[in-house]
Amino acid sequence: MTKEPVPTAQGLERLVEALRVLPGVGPKSAQRMAYQLLQRDRAGADQLAVSLRHALDTVRHCAKCNNFTEGELCSLCESSRRDSTLLCIVETPADLAMVEQTSSYSGMYFVLMGRLSPLDGVGPRDIGLDRLLARATDGEVQEVILATNFTNEGEATAHYIAEMLRSRGIRVSRIARGVPLGGELEYVDAGTLSQALMERRAL
């Protein structure tokens, strides 16, 4: 006996399919989300649809720092209180937010929106190094601070940016690494500790 197909609506199917673009969302979770939106929270679903459309229409990259913004420039790049001779390079907007939270940096930023990842075929063109070069050599910037991650990919990214900028006479520095604040050596992982020993400084 052949089973009758489960009745379904085309709109529902399309929604389930569309939800799968989200990271970590497979067919099962997508279906759960779709039911939640259509059955239990239609107002929330409407808001989601409107804000998604709005964000797509208005959010773009800042012409100076490449971060997300609604205008030509983001508020940080337009601010007159920032030190425009310093340029800090981070991989993601989340990294920028983290550096801002420290309240110990008052310069400008450039957000790469990624990192070099040779094994995945992510090269300099994919992370906008040409735009960074234009920004860093605009005459205002005097020091570039590399705050990419301390992963092999982040290190490779920092290395190539440093080479590219140094050959054009710009001062380049890299944020320091080592034992975290309040860290007890007994509990620090061996990789971090061995780096801290290698990069020790004179007192």
Add this chain to the structure above:
Amino acid sequence: MAQSRRRVEHEPAFVLHSYPYKETSLIIEAFSRRQGRTALLAKGARRPRSAMRGVLHAFQPLRLSWTGSGELNTLVGAEWEGGMPFLRGFGLMCGFYVNELILRLLPRDDAHEALFDAYAGSLARLGRGEPTAGVLRGFEKRLLAELGYAMLLDRDAASGAPIDPAMHYLYDPERGPLPVNGGAGGEMVVRGSTLLDLDRDEFASAETLHQSRGLMRALIGQRLHGQTLHTRSVLLELQDL
């Protein structure tokens, strides 16, 4: 047929590459000494406070423990072995290249202990800042041999006569060096001295460096069946900066 679950303990291994998996996990492509290349699921390794975060670092000798016998095993422990200098700059790019060669060419779950040791040795030399060309050619040669394509470098493949350093040879991937007249004919045509230097891992001569690079690229290209290496195209893009 279902195999019984296996447990591998404290196996010397390197992380070749890792990919994010679901919200907080990683899939690790590892190269271990006695189990060869294997894929491991590191659950929760991307959580902010994960103990594995600072350990699962490529190019560093680790001791890994895992369970399972399928396509994807579960990582249950990772310890830092240490003692290896960190790769930096161009040496780091060479490390990515070597990892891509292993990922593309070495089949999974085949032990290659000699290659593992050669890999560890190559990373140490790159970390110490030795000239990269010699390290890479030596590793490529070793990799081809482990894959069953050991190079014939000291004898003429047709007559069995010793290689004459002054003569030119066409390197036939299936047979080995065949004498030819003149030096034209692409990357597969090299001088006898290049073959002998490659055999002895001596890369002092500029001609040897140049010709062995082309020859190994062509031979590895054959094993890749026309696929291009990501690391090579990224390096070419970087040179244009």
